[in-house]
Amino acid sequence: MVRDNNPNLINFTFIFSNKRTSNLGVLLLFYPIIFTMNQLQLIVNQIFTDSFNEKPMIVRSPGRVNLIGEHTDYNGGFVLPAATDKSAYLAISPSVTNTGKWVSVDMGETVEINFDEIKFYQNHRWINYILGVVQQFENRGMKIPPFNCVLAGDVPIGSGMSSSAAMESAVGFALNEMNGFGLNKKQLAQLVQQAENEFIGVKCGIMDMFASIHGKENNVIRLDCETLEYQYFPLNLGDYKIVLFDSGVKHNLVESEYNLRRQQCEEGLTFFRKHFDESVKNLSQVPLSWLQSSKSQLDPIVYKRCQYVIEENQRILSACENLQAGNLKDFGIKMTATHEGLRNLYEVSCKELDFLVDAVWHESSVLGSRVMGGGFGGCTINLIKANAIDELFDRLSVSYKQNMGIKLKTYSVVTANGTELVICD
Numbered sequence: 001m002v003r004d005n006n007p008n009l010i011n012f013t014f015i016f017s018n019k020r021t022s023n024l025g026v027l028l029l030f031y032p033i034i035f036t037m038n039q040l041q042l043i044v045n046q047i048f049t050d051s052f053n054e055k056p057m058i059v060r061s062p063g064r065v066n067l068i069g070e071h072t073d074y075n076g077g078f079v080l081p082a083a084t085d086k087s088a089y090l091a092i093s094p095s096v097t098n099t100g101k102w103v104s105v106d107m108g109e110t111v112e113i114n115f116d117e118i119k120f121y122q123n124h125r126w127i128n129y130i131l132g133v134v135q136q137f138e139n140r141g142m143k144i145p146p147f148n149c150v151l152a153g154d155v156p157i158g159s160g161m162s163s164s165a166a167m168e169s170a171v172g173f174a175l176n177e178m179n180g181f182g183l184n185k186k187q188l189a190q191l192v193q194q195a196e197n198e199f200i201g202v203k204c205g206i207m208d209m210f211a212s213i214h215g216k217e218n219n220v221i222r223l224d225c226e227t228l229e230y231q232y233f234p235l236n237l238g239d240y241k242i243v244l245f246d247s248g249v250k251h252n253l254v255e256s257e258y259n260l261r262r263q264q265c266e267e268g269l270t271f272f273r274k275h276f277d278e279s280v281k282n283l284s285q286v287p288l289s290w291l292q293s294s295k296s297q298l299d300p301i302v303y304k305r306c307q308y309v310i311e312e313n314q315r316i317l318s319a320c321e322n323l324q325a326g327n328l329k330d331f332g333i334k335m336t337a338t339h340e341g342l343r344n345l346y347e348v349s350c351k352e353l354d355f356l357v358d359a360v361w362h363e364s365s366v367l368g369s370r371v372m373g374g375g376f377g378g379c380t381i382n383l384i385k386a387n388a389i390d391e392l393f394d395r396l397s398v399s400y401k402q403n404m405g406i407k408l409k410t411y412s413v414v415t416a417n418g419t420e421l422v423i424c425d
């Protein structure tokens with residue numbers, strides 16, 4: 001078994017030793033046992049029942065990984081995410097008063113919510129991920145009556161698996177079900193994205209919530225970010241597993257460099273519209289031949305950025321053919337090629353991420369390895385033969401500590417279904 005460094009478990013230890021939890025009752029005594037059984041739904045169910053004396057509705061909503069397709073979303077291209085077993089669990093029920101009590105197991109907090117005013121909570125940030133979704137329903141004319149809820153999760157926070165989208169999607173799905181609003185999955189994903197964009201203020205694309213809501217076990221979702229059309233492709237991993245190595249760094253270049261990349265891509269697109277075809281919708285649709293014939297006219301940096309985006313989009317299409325043919329080996333080679341593109345052309349890697357990729361990609365047990373997410377830190381995603389994972393992690397963590405001075409963390413991930421109701425008897 002891969003050692004799973006779950007920060008939420010550490011959070012729990014904090015709660016457990018903290019007197020604030022006394023209102024959660026005896027149940028927490030058994031929390032670690034239940035936790036290792038990976039049955040967080042039992043936890044939220046029992047805390048809810050103990051606290052509110054009634055049976056809640058329970059929703060599970062997964063985190064996500066992205067196999068290939070980085071920085072393609074805002075260029076109108078494809079992404080290839082899969083929903084994970086690591087999920088947020090939300091127990092919820094209407095409140096009989098005009099306030100609601102919201103409990104975060106992981107943060108060890110219970111907060112009383114006044115539904116008459118939706119305000120940003122600076123000191124209890126997790127609440128905003130629920131309130132932002134409430135606000136989006138109300139903006140659409142769907143009044144949300146007061147509700148109580150209990151939330152727990154095992155999506156590692158801030159590690160690139162999108163714990164925020166898991167939580168927001170759980171809330172969106174639950175409120176839609178509970179109030180019979182009848183929004184479909186695509187509308188829910190859009191609503192949740194808007195909540196994160198507007199209330200949290202993170203200008204993310206739609207991939208995270210779309211993947212959380214639409215996930216399917218043993219499948220990746222090829223999502224066209226321009227049209228939101230999507231298709232499932234089988235991810236039959238056989239003897240292999242998806243393993244994340246957490247670099248433990250997050251360089252503060254992320255936001256400024258992200259904006260700069262967007263600007264450079266925009267510059268490229270404007271050029272192709274002017275010189276080739278005004279109606280081309282986005283950079284991902286530009287043929288490589290247009291780019292190659294424009295080398296002398298384009299700024300060399302803009303050229304590199306465009307080359308990455310166009311190649312990455314093509315790579316996703318052929319990676320999906322590999323999956324359909326059950327050719328995991330070629331799929332893995334494409335993952336590593338993505339890393340090379342992100343490192344050399346898009347220039348969003350960093351020495352820690354390059355170290356983690358360079359140290360493993362040539363190993364016979366590794367099919368592919370690349371940075372996952374926006375770059376400048378976070379995790380690498382790897383396809384590794386199951387029986388080699390422990391030994392590889394041991395070696396890698398020693399050399400990572402020696403060379404980068406950082407303790408390596410790892411998460412193993414299994415694909416899973418998207419947001420769903422779960423039953424607790």
Ligand code: ADP
Nearest residue numbers: 104106125126152153157158159160162163164
């Ligand atoms: P990520 O990359 O994991 O999405 P973000 O910074 O976008 O990281 O979101 C993390 C925030 O989402 C946390 O700081 C917390 O406020 C909220 N959150 C995520 N999961 C949970 C959870 N299980 N319980 C409470 N809050 C959570």
Ligand code: MG
Nearest residue numbers: 162163164165
């Ligand atoms: Mg997030």
